[in-house]
Amino acid sequence: MQLNSLIARQIVERATKIIQFPVNVMGEDGLIIGSSDPSRLHRTHEGALLAIHDNRTVEINDTIASTLIGVKKGINLPILYQESVIGVVGISGEPDEVRNYGELVKMTAELIVEQAALMAQIQWNKRHREELLLQLIQGSTLNENQLLSIAERLDLDLAQPRIAAIVKVIPKQGQPLTLEHLQKLVHLLENPERDNIVGIVSVSNNEVVVLKPVTLVDNTWNKTEERKRAKRLIKRLAEENDFSVVVALGEYFPGLVGLSRSYETAKATLACAKGNKEPILFYQEHKLSVLIDSLLQDEWRREQITSPLEKLREQDSKGVLIKTLKVFFDQNCDLAQTCAALHVHRNTLRYRLDKIEEFTSLKFSSLDHKVQLYLALKCL
Template structure:
C-alpha cells in the first residue's frame, strides 16, 4: 500500500526534476499527493484504468471529456514486488511529457523500495532492542523466547560479551547518522550485534574474540565515529559470559562505562581495581566523603590539576613541576595550599590516598559539572 506520507515525499523529489504537474494516485483511483494541492482527494479515472490494466495510459485532450478527473498527460503504474501499488501521472502534452514517464516511474519505484527497506531495518532494530531488554530481565526462558531469538537470528548457545558505548556532544541528527552506520554493521556481521540503547548510548553483543582483538576493533570504531561525526565516544566492556548470565556482563559494562566516560576512552571491567570498589559506594556516602575531603578545592581548578598531576607522577616533585610547567617552589606552595584548605597533606602517603579516592569519587559529585566547566 502506498501511503500519503511517502507519496508526498515522492512528489517533493520529482518536483526537483520537472516543472510539469505530477500526481500520485492509489489503486482505488484517488489522488493522494500532487503538485497541485487542489487535486488531492479527487478521483482520477485514467489512473484507475492504468492500475487495473497494469499499463501506461496516455490521456489526450479528447479523453478529458470522457474520463472523470483527468487532464492530458500520461499515467504509469508503479510496481513493487511485482504488484501495482499506485500510479504516477504527469500533466502536459503527451508527446512532450511521455519521455519523462519511464524515468520518473523508475525513480518512484526506487524511492518506494528505499522506504520499504528503511522500515524493515527500523523494525528489525526495534525488535532486537526489545528482545535484548527482555533477555536482560528474564530469569527463565520460555519457548516463545527461544522462538524470538531464532527469528532475530541470535544463537543462545554461545557465550556473549556486552559492550556499552556513550555518545557525547552530538546533535539529534548526528545520533541518527551514527545509528544508521551501526545498523549497516549489523548487516555485515551475523555474529555480533549492534543495538540502540537510549538516545545517547548503544550496546554491542560480541562473541568469540580475544581481548586484544576486541580492543583493536573498538579503537577502530571509536576513531571512525569520532572522526565522522565530531563526537566523543566512550566504551565500557564487560566480561564474556554464558548467554543466561548476560545481565552480569551488562552490569560490568555499565560499571566500566562510568570510568570510561570520565577518562574518555575504552575501559574493560576486568582492568578495574580501586574503581571497582568505588562503584559499590552509594550516592550519599560518595557525597559525604567528597564534602569532608576535597570539596573546598572544587572551585580551584589550578589546585585540583596540581593534585592530579602529583598523583600521576607518583609524588615526584621534579616530574610534576615539569608536567605543570611551573617552578618547583611554585609546586611546593600549591601543595602546602592544598594541605591548608583540606587539612590533608598530599606529601603524606595516607593523606594522599584519601585525596586520590576523593578525586575518583569527585566524578559523581553534584558540583562536578562546575569542575568540568573550568579550564583544568
C-alpha cells in the same frame, strides 16, 4: 508497501524536474494523493482505477475524458512494487505528446518507491534491534524461543557468545551533545561490525550499549583483541568527530540470561570508574573495586574503611606516603619493584612504610590490616 502522500510528493517533485507536463500520483484506491496541481488533490481519478484494475497503461483523449470523473487527457501508468500494483502515475497533456515520457516517469516513480521501502525496512530493523537489545539487557520475561525468533527475523545469531559493552560519549569542552552524535556512534558500531547488536539506552546519560560477539577459548574470551577493537573505535572517533568516548566492557556469562548479567557488570564498571582517565575499562581489571563499591554505599561503612587513610592524610601534607602506599600495592607489595618504581632507596621505602603503620595503626605483617589499607585506597 503502500503509497502515501510523502512518497507521492517526492515522485511529483522528481518527475516535474524531468518533464514540463503536470504530474499526478494516485493511490491504490484511485484517490489523487500527489499532484503538481494542488486543486486536484484528494479527488477520485477513474482513469487510475482502470489502470489499477487491469494493470495496464490507460491513455485518455478528450472523448474518453468527457466520460470519466476526475480525469484530464493524458496517460496513466501503473506503479509496480514486487509485481503488484500499488498506485498510478499520470501525466496530463495530449497523449501523443506525453506518451514518450510515460515509461521514464513510471521508472522514476518505482525507483522512489523501492528506495522508500528500503529505508522503511532499515528503520524497522533498527527499531526492532533496539527493542531486542533492551529485552536482552533487562532480562526480558519473553522466553528464549521468542527472543531467538525475533533475532532470526533480524538475521542475528544469538547462539554465539556475546559480552555487553557500554560506550559513553564525552563531548569536547564547550561543545553541546546531540542525539545525532549518539546516532553517528551507533552507525560506527554497526559498520563494519554487522554482528553487533547496538542501541541507545540512555540519551540523558549519553550511553550506547553493544552486545558484541566474542570468541571463547577454554570459556575465556580474548581481552587483547577486544582492546584492539576498542582502540580502533576511539581512533576513528578522534579523527572524524568532536567527541570522545569511554568504553566499559562487562564479563561473559553463558546463555541469553547471561547478557543481562554482562550488562550489569559493564554498567557497574563504568559507574565505579568515575574520575578514572582510562578510555577502555574491563570489568575483569576493576573487579574488586566494582564488587566492594556496592558494599560501601552506606556512609558509615565507607567511613569505617577509609578512616585509616584519613588519619594518614592528616600527617601527610605532601601526599608522599599515600603515593608510596599506592605504588606498593600496584607492585604487589614487592619491595624491590616498589623502590624501582619510586626511584628511592630500600631504607627510604622502609621508613615510609613504618610511618604508614604508625599513623594508621595498621601493620603490613597482618593480612587483615593489609587488606583494609588496600580497600581504603580503592575507596578514595
